Amino acid sequence: MKYFDVSGFAAPVRHPKKISAAGMGTTSFWSGSNAGLDRCIRTAVTEYGVTVLDTAEMYGGGRCETELGKTVGSLDRESLFIVDKILPSNVQKKVFRRRLEESLKRLKTDYIDLYLLHWRENADLQLMVDEMEAARTDGLISAWGVSNFDVNDMKDLLDCENGRNCFCNQIYYSVYERGTEFDLLPLLKQEHILPMAYSSLGSGFAAHPDIRREHRIMDACREAGIVPEAFMLKFVAEHGVQALFQTSSLQHLRDDLKEVPDRVYAEILPLFEEAFPAPQKAKPLVKM
C-alpha cells in the first residue's frame, strides 16, 4: 500500500503523519450488503494496510455510521483515519455540535479524524469554519475540510478567517472525469489542501463508460494480470489524490488492491490517456 505523508498539509492532524492512498467508502451499508462490506473493510485494514474509511451522517440517516462503528470496533482505532461528513443544513449554532456528537455516538468513537462539510449549498461558511475549529480545539475532530467544493467555493472558503486550516476537499475525480486536473487540483496543491476522490472507480455516474467494452485496455490489463480498477486507483494516487472506492466482494477487493508495478502502469497509461484524455479547458466540478 502506498501512503501519503500528510504532515505538511494545511492543518496537521493529531495522530497519523501518513494515510493510505486508497481508502474505503461505506454507502453499501445503506443499500444492504452489510456482511460483505464489513468483511471487505476488515480485510482491507488488516491485510492491505488501508487506514482511510469514509462515511457521512446522510448515508442511510446515520445507518452507515452505526455499521462502520461496529466494523471498526474490532480494529485498532488509533491506526485508522475516519472521515465523516455533516450536511449543510446542520451548519447552525448548537445544531452543528449536536449532530457531531450524535455521529460520534453512532461511530462509537470519541473523535473523528477528518470532518467534512458534505457540500456547500447555502451553508454559512464562516460559521462552519468556526464550528469546525471549536470542535478541533475540543478534540472531537482532528482535522476538518469540505466536499464538492469547486474553485470559486474554495476561494470563498480561503477568504474566511481560519479558512486556510482546511485540510481536505473531497471531490469526484476518476480516470473518467478529469476536469479538476485543469484548475481545482492545482489550486488545492498550491494551498496545501489534500484532494480526496470519491467514486474513484466512476460508479454512480450515469455517464461513466463501461470499461469492459474498452477492448485494448482490457486486453492490456489481462496480459499484465490486473483488473482495470487496480489501475484506476493507482491513476488517482499518481495524480496526488487520495482515492476512495468501495466493494462488498472479497475477490474484487483483492483484485482492486493488488499492487500495479510502475512498469505496468507506464505501459497501460497511454491507452487510458487516449480513451479518457486530460481536459484542455476549465470545466465545472461534476458532483454526485
Ligand SMILES: NC(=O)c1ccc[n+]([C@@H]2O[C@H](COP(=O)([O-])OP(=O)(O)OC[C@H]3O[C@@H](n4cnc5c(N)ncnc54)[C@H](OP(=O)(O)O)[C@@H]3O)[C@@H](O)[C@H]2O)c1
Ligand atoms: N462526498 C460525496 O459527495 C461522496 C459521493 C459519493 C461517494 N462518496 C464516498 O466515496 C465512496 C466510494 O464511492 P462509490 O461507492 O460511489 O464508488 P466506486 O468505488 O467508484 O464504485 C463502487 C462500485 O464498484 C464496484 N466494483 C469495485 N471493484 C470492482 C471490480 N473489481 N470489478 C467490478 N466492479 C467493481 C462495486 O461493486 P462490488 O461491491 O460488487 O464490487 C461498487 O458497485 C462511497 O462509498 C462514499 O463513502 C462520497
